[in-house]
Amino acid sequence: MFRSTIINQRQHVGLQKLSALAGVTHSSLGPSKNYKFIQDETSGESSLVCSCVRLLENLEPTCAVGQLVNETIQAHQKVYHSGSGCLLFLAGAWSRAALECLQRGISVAHIISAMSEGMDMCLDVCRKNSISTASLCAAPSENCSAASQDSDHDLPKKPVVGASQVSSHLRTTGLTHKTHNTSGQRRIKLTHSRHFCEAKPEYVSAVPRPPSQDSKYVDIACIAGTVSHGCVDAMNLAVEASRMQSKNSEQDVSCSTFDVAKVMTCVLPGLPEEHACVLPGCVVLLSAEQASVAQRLKQQHLKVALINGDLSDKYRHLGFNRPAGLGRVTEKLDLGSLSKEEEWVENVLTSLLKLNVNLILVSGVASEKLIQHCYTQHILVVEKMKDSVLKAFASATGAVPVTYATQLTKHCVGTGTQVAVWRDLSSNERKSSVAVNISTNSNTGLVTVILTSCVYGKLQALEDRFWACAYRLHHALKDGALLPGAGGIEMLCVRHLQKHSREENGDSVQQTKAGRAGSPYSDVVLRLMADGLIDYVSTVMVNTGRWSKVKAWTAVSRQLQDSNGVLGVRAKCSKLFLEAETEDSASSSVMKSSEASAGEVYDNLSVKLEAWRKALDLVLLVLQTDAEVITGTDHKTVGAQANLMLL
Structure with a gap:
């Protein structure tokens, strides 16, 4: 894919590589989630993917820009589980905009300043057009329609239309960048070097609900219908999981x-997709040896030990540094005694038997030798458990998670845990044979979503799709606000950028005639940023299979010219998407014409804004890095440090 990309060495190579890498994933953006095979020419192995995240994982780019993009996408996906396609596409579109600015002779400093200004405008548009979830589904009986006939759950097809906006409840300072220096130029702040990941964006704040509308009246099923984005089955599972937690x-x-x-x-694997369901407790797949131990432990009240980390003799906690060059003489000599690992296994096993531990939950991986010894003593070891699962079991059983097995005491062991065989899959699964449900006497709030498919390679995509829906619902409730979907918020930003560009152009001409220093570049940069958003919406339309690139771009441009005001832009742009469905939360959400009308689809506030921010940060970082490589940096020059974005 990269071989066909021609890199002009006279231009900024980093920006060209960023644009080329983003172009690889264009087909996975928006409603058409077509499966693609990626084959390794060396080994001959292939992978089935249908998202830009899995695509980048299998491509494994080796260049610096490719690694930076991959880490950025992975960091975003780890937190939000959606919006990565939007992030990468806009990074490519705005990198091409930056290249166009450089070709026109615009300096790097002016590009950074103008693009940061454009991003602030887009954030302001999002702030003014955010919609409160409390207002959206304040009266579920009136605003939410009946359940879908094809679904077992109450996921509405027709969410509320024309919901009130709550710009008065949003804080102006909550949606502004705090990354500008005194000269107005934008700085990038990275918490972990190359990783563009923050626990909570500075510019995103939850929308306070009106005092008259208590949170208990917010209908989760109604909110889920607005952000399902065509993934009805996956969102139904998320709604059922939420209901089971509440129950x-x-x-x-x-x-x-x-x-x-x-x-x-x-x-x-091996079961039809219709068998997907939600169960209380923690359901895990066990191997044949583990299953035999689970069979012996069923219907017993077990004692559980929780290990936060790897269960091995070589594991050390984060931050531990072993002194280099030091060793024991006994470790160098072969005296016929037990090895260090065998001695550790013997000590741990003795401690477990003394404490009568029947079940060990490990967040990492466990030593194979210890696992085999535990099997012979009828001790079940379950690896790769989520940290939140360990916390839930700790709260319910009284167990205390420890880092090393040698730290276990009677005060660290919990009680009240049961193991039940849920389903035997010996005839369906090649590796794992039994699905076991691990639960406790008291409520933990843990639920497990069972995902099934007859196509083994499709399971990863189904799992990604569910997590995207679950996190869309989670962030919608957490933010308390949503953005207009179906391309609405993008087109509102385009309209605002174009309008401001025309104003900047007119002001520059007047200031030039008056003999004052104007801003002759903002109009160009803002117009190119707007073109990137138009390209994004038009690409989503192309991926529906009903538009060509030229026709899609022309249709969007015509709708922008014909629309009058905010409502006109939203209404007209929504009509462009009435014949398709979408799955990406940061993509322009679209639905079938028989099931949707203008204003019925919404996007997550925090996910979309974070995707936009990361995209621009990525472009500006590569832009400045290219500039430093090409021109160098003179530290003696006055003001040179003010233009640098420091890591």
């Missing part, structure tokens, strides 16, 4: 909380 915790079903950290997935 188990004896809360109102309509309570506006969804603890996605306590949701697990278990994939079962």
Whole structure:
């Protein structure tokens, strides 16, 4: 894919590589999630993918820009589980915009300043057009339609139309960048060097709900319908998981909380997709040896030990540094005694038997030798458990998670855990044979979503699709606000950027005639940024299979010219998407014409804004790095440090 890309060595190579890498994933953007095979020419192995995240994982780019893009996408996906396609596409579009600016002779400093200004405008548009989830589904009986006939759950097809906007409840300072220096030029702040990941964006704040609308009246099923983006089956599973959590915790079903950290997935190949379901507790697949131990432990009250890390003799906690060059004489001599690992296994096994431990939950991996010895003593070891699962079991059983097995005491062991065989899959699965449900006497809030498919290679995509829906619902409830979907918010930003560009152009001419120093570049940069957003929406339209690139671009441009005001832009742009479906939360959301009308589809506030921010940060970082490589940096020059984005 990269061989056909011609890199002009006279230009900024980094920006060209960023644009080329983004172009590889264009086909995975928007409604058409077509599966693609990626084959390794060396080994002959192939992978089945249908998202830009999995595509980048299998491509394994070796250049510096490729590694930076991959790490950025992975960091974003780890937190939000959606919006990566939007991030990468806009990074490519705005990198081409930056290249165009450089070809026109615009300096790097002016490009950074103007693009940062454009991003602030887009954030302001999002702030003014955010919609409160409390207002969206304040009265579920009136605003939400009946359940879908094809679904077992109450996921609405027709969410509320024309919901009130809550710009008065949004803080102006909450949606502004705080990365500008005194000269107005944008700086990038990275918490972990190359990783563009923040626990909570500075510019995103939850939308306060009106005092008259209590959170318990927010209908989760209604909110889920607005952000399902065509993935009805996956979103139904997320809604059912939320309902099961509320039921188990004896809360109102309509309570506006969804603890996605306590949701697990278990994939079962060999069964049709219609067998997907949600179960309380922690369901895991066990091997034949593990299953035999589980069979002996079923219907017993077990004692559980929790290990936060790897269960091995070589594991050390984060931050531990062993002194280099030091060793024991006994480690160098072969005296016929037990090896260090065998001695450790013997000590751990003795401690487990003394404490009568029957079940060990490990967040990492366990030593194979220890696992084999545990099997002979009927001790079940379950690896790769989520940290949130360990915390839930610790709260329910009284167990205390420890880093090393040698730290276990009677005060660290919990009680009240059961193991039940849920389904025997010996005839369906090649590696794992039994699905076991691990639960406790008290409620933990843990639920497991069972995902099934007869096509083994499709399971990864189904799991990614579910997590995208679950996190869309989670962030919608957490943010308390949504953005207009179906390309609405993108087109509102385009309209605002174009309008400001024309104003800047007119002001520059007047200032030039008056003999004052104007801003002759903002109009060009803002117009190119707007073109990138138009390219994004038009590409989503092309991927529906009903538009060509030229026709899609022309249709969007015509709708922008014909529309009058905010409502006109939203209404007209929504009509362009009435014949397709979408799955990406940061993509322009679209639905079938028989099931949707203008304003019915919404996007996540925090996900979209974070994707836009990361995309621009990525472009500006590569832009400045290219400039430093080409021209160098003179530290003696006055003001040279002010233009640098420091890591």
